[in-house]
Amino acid sequence: MASDQQLSAIKNSKVLMVGAGGIGCELLKTLALSGFQDIHIIDMDTIEVSNLNRQFLFRRSHVGQSKAKVARDAVLKFRPSISITSYHANVKDPQFSVDFFKEFNVVLNGLDNLDARRHVNRLCLAAGVPLVESGTTGFLGQVSVHLKGKTECYECQPKPAPKTYPVCTITSTPSKFVHCIVWAKDLLFAKLFGDKNQENDLNVRSNDGHSSSDHSEDVFEQREDEDVEQYGRRIYDHVFGYNIEVALSNEETWKNRNKPRPIYVKDVPTGNLTQQNGNMREDGDLSAMASLGLKNPQDVWSLAENSKVFFEALKLFFVNRPKDIGNLTFDKDDQLAVEFVTAAANIRASSFGIPLHSLFEAKGIAGNIVHAVATTNAVVAGLIVIEAIKVLQKDNDNHRMTYCLEHPARKMLLMPAEPFEPNKSCYVCSETPLSLEVNTCRSKLRDFVEKIVKSKLGMNFPLIMHGSQILYEVGDDLDADMVAIYSANLEKVLSELPSPVTSGTMLSIEDLQQEFSCTINIKHREEFDEEKEPDGMLLSGWTQPSTLNKNELVGNGGSTSNALLAEGTENATGKKRKLSDISKPTTSDGSGLAESGNQNQPESLDDDDDDDLFISDDLESLTKKKRSQ
Amino acid sequence: MGGDEEQLTEQETALYDRQIRVWGADAQRRLSKSHFLVHGMKGIVAEFCKNIVLAGVGSVTLVDDRMVTEEALSANFLIPPEENAGRGKTLAELCCDSLKEFNPMVLVSVEKGDVSTFGGEFFEKFDAIILSSCSLVKKKLINQKCRKLSKRIAFYTVDCRDSTGEIFVDLQNYKYSKVTLLPVKVNCSQ
Numbered sequence: 001m002a003s004d005q006q007l008s009a010i011k012n013s014k015v016l017m018v019g020a021g022g023i024g025c026e027l028l029k030t031l032a033l034s035g036f037q038d039i040h041i042i043d044m045d046t047i048e049v050s051n052l053n054r055q056f057l058f059r060r061s062h063v064g065q066s067k068a069k070v071a072r073d074a075v076l077k078f079r080p081s082i083s084i085t086s087y088h089a090n091v092k093d094p095q096f097s098v099d100f101f102k103e104f105n106v107v108l109n110g111l112d113n114l115d116a117r118r119h120v121n122r123l124c125l126a127a128g129v130p131l132v133e134s135g136t137t138g139f140l141g142q143v144s145v146h147l148k149g150k151t152e153c154y155e156c157q158p159k160p161a162p163k164t165y166p167v168c169t170i171t172s173t174p175s176k177f178v179h180c181i182v183w184a185k186d187l188l189f190a191k192l193f194g195d196k197n198q199e200n201d202l203n204v205r206s207n208d209g210h211s212s213s214d215h216s217e218d219v220f221e222q223r224e225d226e227d228v229e230q231y232g233r234r235i236y237d238h239v240f241g242y243n244i245e246v247a248l249s250n251e252e253t254w255k256n257r258n259k260p261r262p263i264y265v266k267d268v269p270t271g272n273l274t275q276q277n278g279n280m281r282e283d284g285d286l287s288a289m290a291s292l293g294l295k296n297p298q299d300v301w302s303l304a305e306n307s308k309v310f311f312e313a314l315k316l317f318f319v320n321r322p323k324d325i326g327n328l329t330f331d332k333d334d335q336l337a338v339e340f341v342t343a344a345a346n347i348r349a350s351s352f353g354i355p356l357h358s359l360f361e362a363k364g365i366a367g368n369i370v371h372a373v374a375t376t377n378a379v380v381a382g383l384i385v386i387e388a389i390k391v392l393q394k395d396n397d398n399h400r401m402t403y404c405l406e407h408p409a410r411k412m413l414l415m416p417a418e419p420f421e422p423n424k425s426c427y428v429c430s431e432t433p434l435s436l437e438v439n440t441c442r443s444k445l446r447d448f449v450e451k452i453v454k455s456k457l458g459m460n461f462p463l464i465m466h467g468s469q470i471l472y473e474v475g476d477d478l479d480a481d482m483v484a485i486y487s488a489n490l491e492k493v494l495s496e497l498p499s500p501v502t503s504g505t506m507l508s509i510e511d512l513q514q515e516f517s518c519t520i521n522i523k524h525r526e527e528f529d530e531e532k533e534p535d536g537m538l539l540s541g542w543t544q545p546s547t548l549n550k551n552e553l554v555g556n557g558g559s560t561s562n563a564l565l566a567e568g569t570e571n572a573t574g575k576k577r578k579l580s581d582i583s584k585p586t587t588s589d590g591s592g593l594a595e596s597g598n599q600n601q602p603e604s605l606d607d608d609d610d611d612d613l614f615i616s617d618d619l620e621s622l623t624k625k626k627r628s629q
Numbered sequence: 630m631g632g633d634e635e636q637l638t639e640q641e642t643a644l645y646d647r648q649i650r651v652w653g654a655d656a657q658r659r660l661s662k663s664h665f666l667v668h669g670m671k672g673i674v675a676e677f678c679k680n681i682v683l684a685g686v687g688s689v690t691l692v693d694d695r696m697v698t699e700e701a702l703s704a705n706f707l708i709p710p711e712e713n714a715g716r717g718k719t720l721a722e723l724c725c726d727s728l729k730e731f732n733p734m735v736l737v738s739v740e741k742g743d744v745s746t747f748g749g750e751f752f753e754k755f756d757a758i759i760l761s762s763c764s765l766v767k768k769k770l771i772n773q774k775c776r777k778l779s780k781r782i783a784f785y786t787v788d789c790r791d792s793t794g795e796i797f798v799d800l801q802n803y804k805y806s807k808v809t810l811l812p813v814k815v816n817c818s819q
Contacts, residue, residue, distance in 0.1 A: 029706050033672075050646045053683055056731050078706045138651045281639060296636055298654050364650055371650035374683045378676060 009392040010035045014103060017041040018091050018120055019110030020067040022372055023134055025057045026381035027110055028071050032079040034385055039082065040104070043068040044090040048333065054374035092119050092460055098515050101127035106391045108132045108384055112370065114159055118428075118458040119514060121146070121154035125429055126515030130391045134380050138371045141380040141404035145387050145419055148429065150396060156423035161456075166531060171201050172247055173257060177345065177354050181365045184344035185330045188239060189337065191220055193317060193328040202239075222318075232314045233265045236307070240264070240347055260352045268307045279316060285335040286320055288312035288343075289359070297359040301343075303350045309343035332367025341366050379404050383414075427541060433506070433519040434541035438494065440502050440524045443536055445472060446490040451535050457518070459511035466507055469499040494522070637661075641734070645685055660686050661734075666755045668692040668744060669762025670720040672704030673789040677759060679707070682728050688736035689728065690755070692744055693721040693762070745770050749778050757783040772799060 015036060017024060020043035031039055045067050047058045057074035058067070068086035075084060089095070091111075101107065101123045109131065111117050117133065124131040124146065131146040133154055146153050169175070170183050187202045202220075219238055222231045244262040247253065279291040288309045294301065301309065313336055317325060321336070330337055342362035349356055363369065383402050390398055400416040409415065425432040436452065445464075449472060453462045463473040472486050485498075494501040501507065503524035510517040520539075528536040637645070637654060641661070649657050663686050667678060670693040682689060695701070701720055702710055707727040708720070721739045728737045744751070745767040752758065752775050760768050768786050775782045776799075784799040 033704055033706060049643050052732075053645050053648050053685075056679055056683055059730060060733075075706075077709055080710065283639065283643070297642060360649075369647070369650065372647040373651050374648075374680050378680065 006389060006393060007035055010389060011037055013105045013392050014038045015040070015388065016101070016104040016107045017110060018107065018116070019043055019112070020071040020086075021045065021051065021110060021112065022054050022374075022377045023110030023136060023380055023384075024067070025055045025071055026374075026377045027108060027384055028057070028075050028084070030381045030385050031388075032075050032082055032084075034389075037082045040085045040087070041068050041071065042087040042089060042091050042096065043071075044088065054372055054377055056374065091116055094513055096123070097513065098123055098126045101129050104129055106130050106132060106388050108388060109134060111135075114162070115458060117154060119460070122428060122458075122511070122514035122516040124148070125153055132384050132387050132391070134384055136372065136376045136380050136404075138373065139376055139404075139406035141376045141383075142402070143380055143383040143387060143404075144401040145391070145399040147391075147396060147399070147419075149422065151399070151419040152422055153426060153429040155428040156420070156426040166534070167201055168531075172253060174348065174352055174354065175257075177349055177357055177362075178365055180345040180348040180352070180354060181341065181362060183348055184341045185366050188344050189328075189330055189341055192235070192314070193325055193337075196326055228315050228318045229311065231318075232311045235314070236310065236347075237264050239344075240351060244351055258353055263303075263347060263351050265307075269304050270307050270311070279312075279320075281335065286316050287335050288316055288339045291316070297363075300356050300358045301346065303347065303356075306343045306346040306350070306356070309339055310347060313340040313343060330366065332363055332369065338363045338366065376404060379414075425541070427518045428516065431518065432541060433521055434539060435521045435523060437523045437525040437538040437540075439526060439528065439536055440494040440522065442493060444491060444493050445497060447535065447537065448494065449490065452520075452537060452539055453509055456539055457509065459509065459514065459516070461511055461513050463510045463512060464507060465510075466497075466499040466501060466505060471497055471499060471501075471507075641685065644732075644734075648684065657685065660684055662687050663756040664688045664690070664754060666690050666692070666740075666744075666752070666758045668758075668760045670705065670707075670724045671701070671762055671789070673787055673794065674759065674761045675705045675707045675724065677787070678724065678728055679731060682731045682735045682737065685732060686735055688738070690738050690740050691721040691725055691728075692740050692742075693724075694719050694741055696720070697723065747774075749774055752782060753778055753780055755782055758785065760784075760786045761788055768797075776801065 013036065015031065015038070017027060017031075017039060018041075020028065020041050024041065024043065028039065028041060043066070046064050047055070047062045047067055047070060049060070049063055051067075052058060052060065055067070057071045062070045066086070066088035068088050072084040072086040076082070087096075107120065107124050107129055109117060109120055111120070112135075121131065121133075125148050128148055130148075131154065132143065133146060134143045135141065144154075145151060165179060165182060169179055170187065174180050174183065187200060190198065191200050191202050220235065222228070226234065241262045241264040244260050248259060248262070279286060279288070281287045281290050289295070289297075291312050292305070292308055294305065294309070316336055317340070328334075328337065330341065332338060339359065342357070342359045345362060345366075346356045348354075357365075364371075383404070387399060390396075399419055401419050403415040403417070405413055405415060422429055424430055427434050436448075438448070449462065449464070453459050453464065461474045464471045470482075471489055473482075478486075489497055501522055503522060505522040507520045507522065508517060509520060525538075528538070637649075637657060641657070642649070645657055665681060665686055665688065667674060667689060670678075670691060678689060678691070696719060697708060702708055705720075705724070707724040709723075709727075719739070719741075721741075725737050725739050729735075745763070752771070758771070758775065760771060772784055775784055781801050786795075786797040788795050
């Protein structure tokens with residue numbers, strides 16, 4: 001068993017867990033069994049049925065309740081005397097301040113999104129508290145330790161942003177199924193069932209003269225004299241027939257691409273749409289599949305079947321859920337929405353010669369579903385606790401970043417590596433200034449705040465200063481006059497701000513909650529490529545860590561040659577590993593459209609996208625090479 | 630459940646969605662028809678039982694006639710430490726009650742007695758056997774009984790001491806196929 005000294009360090013420690021889901025349940029259990037006695041746990045989510053295959057502290061009867069709270073109660077059942085404090089809240093809430101974090105000996109993350117991880121990273125740096133990070137996807141897992149000043153912080157190696165697609169790919173030239181899903185979800189579904197006041201690119205056609213918005217708006221409104229079935233057929237013809245014809249009329253677009261074919265209702269044998277069965281599933285959800293007798297979500301429907309589902313789902317929304325029309329955003333747990341989006345995406349795919357997919361697959365893509373099993377989480381939780389104990393014992397030279405692989409490499413399922421040293425040009429933990437190229441006469445402060453400060457830099461409550469002048473800040477206790485000034489500033493272009501921002505200006509940006517600050521050098525640039533840089537701004541400045549980092553692959557008695565080390569470090573930049581042949585967008589806010597489009601090669605690789613797990617492609621391949629020797 | 634039907638039920642699809650995305654619907658169906666025998670309910674075995682019950686196997690039969698002890702409690706989260714709850718029940722019985730809650734679709738039961746004395750017809754009911762907390766002699770004996778059967782039973786032993794663990798696997802003639810993804814050429818160029 002553990003030494004007395006270890007046991008004592010464990011017993012007297014106070015740990016914070018962020019996340020009570022897949023990793024969280026296993027971790028809380030393991031911490032409790034390992035002798036930890038003061039555990040705090042934060043999670044904003046409630047329990048869903050699909051959690052129950054691995055989040056074993058929860059029961060069906062708990063669906064809808066707070067994960068943090070139920071996890072706590074479940075563990076207290078077998079360890080009644082320990083102290084577990086649960087918070088049903090968002091870790092980004094101001095109550096979890098730097099002072100809050102300072103109370104803990106170590107912070108253990110079991111999160112599922114990049115945004116929260118960056119936030120916790122900054123708070124841990126500010127508080128000087130060690131952080132153990134982790135992530136899992138299917139059979140793959142990873143654990144890493146972050147000690148301020150000693151190892152990399154979580155952001156030393158820039159993590160790829162969630163995948164987005166250029167607007168024109170979605171609206172005009174899809175080539176992959178995921179493009180069709182994004183179209184069906186963010187454009188068509190949003191247009192028909194979502195907020196009418198939202199801007200929608202559905203009828204946007206580049207280089208097209210006659211996209212009169214008034215005319216387009218009318219198309220999607222149900223007319224006085226038409227019933228829901230006629231309405232459905234008219235919409236179908238419009239988006240799958242007419243819109244395609246219009247797109248085809250622009251020869252230039254199709255010079256090097258396969259042309260889509262328009263699909264009209266008359267082309268598809270849907271027969272009479274009489275309701276064959278009840279339109280509810282076992283669980284009481286409205287379902288077009290149920291109506292049509294389509295039982296298996298793993299089946300790939302024909303064009304005719306997809307069309308039937310399209311019409312039936314549309315009808316069920318209008319007839320049985322009229323109150324929802326105009327209020328809905330896509331929700332992967334809304335069966336009818338998933339059916340509609342699957343059908344619409346498939347019809348569009350059919351038009352463009354893209355392979356069709358089953359509802360099951362489509363749901364995974366549209367809902368950004370991460371596949372998951374219990375065992376990987378259990379393994380990772382064990383590794384987290386091992387690293388946490390090292391932290392408590394200040395055993396700083398023995399920390400490991402550990403990858404949990406799907407298949408053994410060099411006969412090992414777990415691949416440990418020594419942590420990297422901090423990246424000297426990491427703008428988060430080493431205060432290196434960044435550069436921003438922008439057209440200071442065209443871009444507004446608002447663009448800068450939304451796309452750079454909040455989105456790229458991950459700040460929630462930014463304070464932007466030019467010298468001693470505050471250009472913008474967010475807060476509860478601001479003077480009404482100041483708030484008015486800041487609002488006005490947002491609408492001004494940079495060069496016309498009260499303290500003009502021009503080439504050579506240095507802005508300092510702070511987030512007081514994260515206690516994170518950085519400097520940005522502004523460089524004026526006139527032109528930006530509309531496709532490659534649609535935001536009209538280019539942020540740069542952090543560089544990859546140098547290849548001279550101290551890094552060793554530590555095996556169980558296996559040899560490590562220097563040649564392997566050099567190769568390993570150069571490429572271990574945390575690129576995503578291709579996990580499956582189904583690509584999916586990873587935008588956690590559901591938006592697949594490129595607002596900050598740095599994606600200039602949307603068709604480069606058919607990689608699946610998961611912003612929560614980073615396995616070095618080359619670490620894998622180099623270990624495979626070694627094995628084949 | 631799902632034993633006689635070709636397809637997974639709606640309930641199974643909803644519950645197992647995330648793992649079906651890992652190993653596929655076909656594997657899930659086969660899991661639901663599989664039967665496990667597990668001997669020795671210590672920490673590592675508790676973890677294992679949790680994992681396979683969550684995975685949705687057909688049945689799990691537990692064997693451990695020992696009564697609850699302090700040591701048994703230390704790494705076994707399946708046993709509530711209250712005095713009354715444990716009274717008179719064996720380790721297997723206590724774990725059985727907890728495991729059932731993890732997944733009501735899995736049949737969890739208890740078998741009493743020294744399984745090393747049981748005959749081949751007993752072992753034939755299972756697709757996989759996991760042995761822990763028993764002597765090497767008994768492990769060998771059971772392994773031999775299994776290997777004599779025409780049905781191939783997957784045989785595992787597992788033990789943990791401090792921070793060392795050991796797993797032994799006997800799958801006899803085990804054939805499997807591996808899917809390799811080849812790079813695909815995209816037809817339309819941009």
